[in-house]
Amino acid sequence: MKNIITIIAIFIFSVNIYSQPYYVGKDGVKKQVNILPINNVFTYDAKTSEHVSIMLNNFNIDSVNYYLFMYVNKHRLNNSLNSLELDSSLSKVSDLQMNYQHKVKELTHYQNIKKYETSDKRANEMNLKYEDISENNIFGYIASLKFFVYSEYVKYNNDNVNQLVANYLFNLWKESDGHNKTMLNPKWENSYISMSYVDNYMSIVQIFKK
Secondary structure (H helix, E strand, O other): OHHHHHHHHHHHHHHHHHOOOEEEOOOOOEEEOOEOOOOOOOOOOHHHHHHHHHHHHHOOHHHHHHHHHHHHHHHHHHOOOOOOEEOHHHHHHHHHHHHHHHHHOOOOOOOOOOOOOOHHHHHHHOOOOOOOEEEEEEEEEOOOHHHHHHHHHHHHOOOOHHHHHHHHHHHHHHOOHHHHHHHOOOOOOEEEEEEEEEOOEEEEEEEEEO
16 A cells, blocks of 8 residues: 555656646747756655655745855866856846746747847846856746755755755756856856746846956
């Protein structure tokens, strides 16, 4: 009986993580949204699940943002690079793209809006002074934040839910050649991260500036 319950729990767990949501585009066509990849959890434990539920009481998107910025800087220092200075003036640019990703329900560096197509054009429209500018983005759907955190907790046994989420997001960038190259570009001096979690959609944009 216990084995049957466990199998049922794992099945429900998988369905909650991987159920593919849809949205209707401006062209009236139903489209799939991007889902953040989550590592499989092959065992389900009720006690662990209860513990994760308690951990989620401390979930705070601003705290996740703080740790993600810290992990990026730590990554740079570990590669003998300068740490990035937090520059809140860049939020005018990162917020634009973070909100645009929510609007179009996809990961994108581009905007289909005249004068706002690319990060440098957006920076120009916001009257920012810079020599060079770039961005790293994340966008995806999380069917269940609890199961998302559960999978990370099982791997790392870390009670800090915000560190777990930030570490997961950081590793998405680190394991992508293009994103990692941007993080480790020695020319960057300033940075800012805009992050939001709305209706199960997570949108993140980090701006890098020289």
